[in-house]
Amino acid sequence: MPVTIYDVARESGFSMATVSRVINGSSKVKPATRKKILETIERLGYRPNAVARGLASKKTTTIGVVIPDISSSFFAEVVRGIEDIANMYNYNIILSNSDKNLEKELNLINTLLEKQVDGLLFMGGEVTEQHVDIFQSSTVPVVLAATKDPKNIFPSVDIDHFQAAKDAVMAFIEAGHRKIAFISGQLTDPLTGYARFQGYKKALDEANIPFDERYVKIGNYHYESGMEAMRYFLSLDVKPTAVFAVSDEMAVGAIHEIQDQGLNVPNDIEVRGFDNTPISSMVRPLLSTVSIPQYDIGAVAMRFLTKHINEEPIENQFVILQHQLIERKSTKQSS
Amino acid sequence: MPVTIYDVARESGFSMATVSRVINGSSKVKPATRKKILETIERLGYRPNAVARGLASKKTTTIGVVIPDISSSFFAEVVRGIEDIANMYNYNIILSNSDKNLEKELNLINTLLEKQVDGLLFMGGEVTEQHVDIFQSSTVPVVLAATKDPKNIFPSVDIDHFQAAKDAVMAFIEAGHRKIAFISGQLTDPLTGYARFQGYKKALDEANIPFDERYVKIGNYHYESGMEAMRYFLSLDVKPTAVFAVSDEMAVGAIHEIQDQGLNVPNDIEVRGFDNTPISSMVRPLLSTVSIPQYDIGAVAMRFLTKHINEEPIENQFVILQHQLIERKSTKQSS
DNA sequence: CTGTTAGCGCTTTCAA
């Protein structure tokens, strides 16, 4: 039978209210009585029950995080950012993996809301009508991280996927390439798939390079699918001279396929990835990529959420973090 | 003002107790009344308050997980295993990063216990007296994952680090190597550091190869420190012909350092890593390594915890999962 | 500065 605040009150000779005050460090308590109460807390080994506190105060100091897959190094880094800031503000996070499965997402959100989290951080593929509905049924704030909803209803923290992809392709164009292959994500995915694809097309368009669908292959962000895509590109009559993949893993897969066929990166074909995950610095040649501030996306989103929770004034509901082209060794230095 | 069980009771014309029964699917409720109550729950958009339930039932269906660093791909995979099984048993997890910092660990454990988690999963470097103390103050079960306590007080799920390292080194010895370098973890770390080091020494010992401290370098498990260690080994008069690193990242760093100096892996120097993290399949040459069932460690630990929570009979309190030598391309096939 | 007293929303005997 664990010791309760009532026991502490009885043993110390003060009331529950006063004990509560010293626990919460709130308002004025005479130093002498604080000391006494602290002593009996120590003596009894009292540990406040956060569930009871949550019920009484309507605050749980925990926030819900739904994420596609924590074993993806991209999201793991985002979560690290979330957790660090959460910790700083004295929140804990309940983490749950959705695998981008709609039903699972909806269930998880519901469960988290039932658990009375003080706020919700959502990462996922798409934000559908159903997401919107359930988010709107929430009495606590919801912030989208590394995604956004099509109607801009909810605050979000993300990068400009369209521009990032366009910049990457433009760098190739400026280096003189005309035959630029694109290893894409699913086009049904509005942000990481479709928006980046549009960026690719736009860059070509502005350079008057006709779009050639043979230079586009859909991948699943993983290494193998990068190899496969590259295998296909290399089977073409007119091979591309540059390849842009929307994930580092796929880019590395592409590089290895190129190398396995006896060609050289970057001399025969240049390759650029996306995300700047740790692997890009652990391969040869070092991978040129588009750096996405994963940690910051998480950190900013969490900070953002605390502001909403505390109803602090918020200037901009939709923050776009900056991406950056990282030139390493899988592209020729254009200097 | 959110709708409560009381509202549902009033609207449906039944008592709170009966509403509670249909929510929990427990005991007998007449189908007709169940139907009516379900309807009014739907109509009112009632969402049960898990905090109140937790207070009343003394169960929160959430478990606490403390982990060194979620952005490490090793732990990310372990957590995926934990979460999947947790999910299966209808638990949520509160995840917190400790960075192996003792004070932080103790604080986190305390917070989780205050939050009335139904169980605790601990991963960390070392399990000290202080850990033992706080774990013993817990009224809920504690399971150690990917670690164990020196006195075998708490149930744990891990691999045999000593044997795994020994096996890796023995494979080199059987392939004819005598000059085997070792990129170690901190020796103050009892499991991943010290135990593996002992395994290395034991293998040499059994083969009557004298231990040479110049062939041992302490790393921090990361890529750069693998390169550094290798740079040092290559500066030796008598260079090693094989290198065993206790993490894949360090092994890959070593390979790249070797390659950068114009030598070939595996022809000039063979390299073997540890963990079988995804990167080992994404480098050239493909990395030979010791496979650790990370996902399973998490999954088994979580399953283990549910058994403790439900007070199911448990045969063995200390489960050792099997490691496995994976032969890829950074070692010569010994067949 | 401290105490009294209602709840918070739900589960759980115990009766009916």
Added chain:
DNA sequence: TTGAAAGCGCTAACAG
């Protein structure tokens, strides 16, 4: 099969 009522452990007015 259903209901009444007593808490679960704590916070938050409100008094004093």
